[in-house]
Amino acid sequence: MTSIINILVNGLILGGIYALTSVGLSMQYGVARIFNIAHGEFIMVGAFITWMLYTSFGINPLLCLVVAGPVLFILGFIVHRYLFKTLKDKTPVPTAFEGNSMLLAFGILFIIQSLGIYLWGTQIKGYSFMAYSIYLGGIRFSANRMLILFFAVFLCVLFYLFLTRTRPGKAIRAAAQDPEAASLMGVDINKMLALCFALGAMMAGFAGVLLSMAYQLQTNMGLPYTIIAIIVVVLGGLGSIPGSMLGGFILGIIGSIVNTIDPGLTLAAYYLLFMILLLVRPSGILGR
Amino acid sequence: MLEVNTLNVSYGNVQVLWDVCLKVDEGEIVALVGANGAGKTTLLNAIAGLVKPASGSVTFLGEDITGYSSNAIVERGIAYLPEGGRLFPDMSVLENLEMGAYLKNSWNKRNERLEKVYEIFPLLKERRKQLAKTLSGGERQMLAMGRSLMSGPKLGMFDELSYGMAPKLVMEAFKMLETLRDNGITVFLIEQNVKQSLEIADRAYVLENGEIVSGGSCNALLESDHVRKAYLGL
Ligand SMILES: Nc1ncnc2c1ncn2[C@@H]1O[C@H](COP(=O)(O)OP(=O)(O)OP(=O)(O)O)[C@@H](O)[C@H]1O
Numbered sequence: 001m002t003s004i005i006n007i008l009v010n011g012l013i014l015g016g017i018y019a020l021t022s023v024g025l026s027m028q029y030g031v032a033r034i035f036n037i038a039h040g041e042f043i044m045v046g047a048f049i050t051w052m053l054y055t056s057f058g059i060n061p062l063l064c065l066v067v068a069g070p071v072l073f074i075l076g077f078i079v080h081r082y083l084f085k086t087l088k089d090k091t092p093v094p095t096a097f098e099g100n101s102m103l104l105a106f107g108i109l110f111i112i113q114s115l116g117i118y119l120w121g122t123q124i125k126g127y128s129f130m131a132y133s134i135y136l137g138g139i140r141f142s143a144n145r146m147l148i149l150f151f152a153v154f155l156c157v158l159f160y161l162f163l164t165r166t167r168p169g170k171a172i173r174a175a176a177q178d179p180e181a182a183s184l185m186g187v188d189i190n191k192m193l194a195l196c197f198a199l200g201a202m203m204a205g206f207a208g209v210l211l212s213m214a215y216q217l218q219t220n221m222g223l224p225y226t227i228i229a230i231i232v233v234v235l236g237g238l239g240s241i242p243g244s245m246l247g248g249f250i251l252g253i254i255g256s257i258v259n260t261i262d263p264g265l266t267l268a269a270y271y272l273l274f275m276i277l278l279l280v281r282p283s284g285i286l287g288r
Numbered sequence: 289m290l291e292v293n294t295l296n297v298s299y300g301n302v303q304v305l306w307d308v309c310l311k312v313d314e315g316e317i318v319a320l321v322g323a324n325g326a327g328k329t330t331l332l333n334a335i336a337g338l339v340k341p342a343s344g345s346v347t348f349l350g351e352d353i354t355g356y357s358s359n360a361i362v363e364r365g366i367a368y369l370p371e372g373g374r375l376f377p378d379m380s381v382l383e384n385l386e387m388g389a390y391l392k393n394s395w396n397k398r399n400e401r402l403e404k405v406y407e408i409f410p411l412l413k414e415r416r417k418q419l420a421k422t423l424s425g426g427e428r429q430m431l432a433m434g435r436s437l438m439s440g441p442k443l444g445m446f447d448e449l450s451y452g453m454a455p456k457l458v459m460e461a462f463k464m465l466e467t468l469r470d471n472g473i474t475v476f477l478i479e480q481n482v483k484q485s486l487e488i489a490d491r492a493y494v495l496e497n498g499e500i501v502s503g504g505s506c507n508a509l510l511e512s513d514h515v516r517k518a519y520l521g522l
C-alpha cells in the first residue's frame with residue numbers, strides 16, 4: 001500500500017514538472033504556430049541560473065523563481081521579436097512558416113546549448129536543498145519533491161487562471177482560434193505572439209528552477225525534456241492547455257510506474273505510448 | 289466620415305477592385321450591393337486593414353488610415369462584422385462579447401455595454417455560458433453583431449448580417465440597424481437581400497466586377513432599370 005502511494009506521489013511530482021514544461025510548448029504551438037524544439041534549452045537555462053545563484057551566492061532556489069521567470073520571459077521575447085517575427089515577415093505562407101520555424105528553433109537549440117556548455121561545462125551538476133524527509137500519514141516523502149509538486153500545481157493553476165480570467169489571457173486564446181478576427185477586436189497580433197512565446201519560455205524557466213531542486217542537471221538536458229514535452233502535448237491534444245496539464249500528470253504517473261520496474265525502460269515506454277497515440281488517437285485526449 | 293478614393297486591390301496578379309470611390313456620411317445607412325464575387329468583402333477587408341490596397345486611399349474622420357493595421361483601425365472607431373461572423377468558436381458567448389470590448393477604453397466599460405447588448409438580444413444573455421460553436425446560425429449572427437457593438441464604434445460595417453437568419457429575424461436585424469443609426473452609429477452594410485437593404489438604407493452603391501457601376505439614393509436605385517433587372521428580378 002505504502003509503495004503504491006509512493007509510486008503515485010512520485011508520478012505526480014514528475015507529472016507536475018512535465019505539465020509545467022509542456023504548457024509553454026503547447027501555447028507556443030497553438031498560438032504562434034512555432035514548434036519550438038529549443039523549448040528544453042529554456043528549461044536548462046532556468047535550472048542552471050538556479051544552480052549558480054544557490055551554489056555561488058546562497059540564494060534560496062524558491063527565490064530564483066522570481067529571478068529566472070523574468071529573465072527567461074525577456075529572453076523569449078527577444079528571441080521571438082528578432083528571430084521568429086523576422087522569419088514570419090519573410091514567409092507569408094503559414095505552412096511554410098511552421099516548417100521553417102522548426103529549423104530556426106533547431107538553430108536556437110544549438111546556440112543556447114553551446115553557450116550553456118561554455119558557461120557551465122558538461123559535467124553533471126546538482127545541489128541539495130531541503131533534502132530531508134517529511135512524514136504525511138506515516139508515509140515518508142522527500143521535502144524538496146513535495147515542494148516541487150506544490151509549486152508545479154500552483155504555477156499551472158495560476159497560468160490557467162491567467163488564460164481564462166484576464167484580458168491578455170483571453171486575447172491569447174482568441175488569437176489562437178482566429179488571429180484575423182482577434183485583430184478586428186483590436187488585438188495587436190504581433191505583440192500577442194511575442195507575449196505567447198515569452199510566456200512559454202517563462203514557464204519553461206519555472207520548470208527548470210523547480211526540477212533543479214531535486215534532479216541532476218547537465219547542459220545537454222534540454223532535448224530530452226523537449227521530447228517529453230512534445231509527447232505530453234500530443235497526448236493532451238495539440239494546442240490544448242488543460243490537455244497538456246492533464247497529459248503531463250498522466251505521463252508522470254506512467255513514468256513512475258515503469259521506473260519501479262526498470263528505470264532504463266522509462267523513455268522507451270514514453271515513445272511506445274507516443275506511437276500508439278499517433279496511430280490510435282492523433283488528436284490527443286482533449287484535442288478537437 | 290468614411291471616404292474611399294480610387295482604391296485598387298489585387299490578390300497576387302489578379303486585380304479585384306478597380307478605382308473604387310465611395311463615401312459614407314455620419315448618421316447615414318449606406319448599402320453596398322453586388323453579385324457573388326464582385327469584390328464586396330474585399331472592399332471591407334481593405335477598409336478594415338486586413339488586405340493592403342495596391343493604390344488609392346481610405347480616410348476616416350479626416351485621417352488617412354490607408355495601410356494601418358486592423359487593430360489600429362478598430363481603435364479609430366470602426367467595427368467590422370466579417371462575413372460568416374468569425375466568432376471565437378471555443379469561447380463562451382460572454383467571452384466573445386468581452387473580446388468585442390478588448391480595446392483599453394472599452395474594457396472598463398464592458399459591463400455597461402454588455403447590459404445594452406443583452407437588452408437588444410435577450411437570447412444572448414440566456415446563452416452567455418454556451419460555447420459559440422454550439423450556437424445556431426441565427427444566434428451566431430446575433431452574437432457577431434453584439435460583439436461588434438461592444439467596442440462602442442462610430443461606424444459599423446456589416447458583411448451579410450442577415451446570413452443564415454430566418455426571414456422574421458432578418459426584419460428584426462434590419463430594424464436594429466435603424467436603432468443603431470438612431471444611437472449615433474453610422475452603418476455601412478453589404479447584403480444579399482438587395483430589396484430589403486435598399487428599403488432601409490439612405491443611399492447605396494452597386495459593385496460589379498470590382499467597379500462601382502452606380503450609386504445614389506435608394507429610391508432612385510429601386511427605380512433604375514438596371515438594378516430592377518439584375519438584382520430584383522423584375
Ligand atoms: N484571399 C484571396 N485570394 C485570392 N483571391 C481572392 C481572395 N479573396 C477573394 N478572392 C477573389 O476575389 C474576388 C472577390 O471576392 P469577394 O470575397 O470580395 O467577393 P464578394 O463580393 O464578397 O462575394 P460574395 O457575395 O460571394 O461574398 C473573387 O473572385 C474571389 O475569388
Ligand SMILES: [Mg+2]
Nearest residue numbers: 328329330371
Ligand atoms: Mg463576400
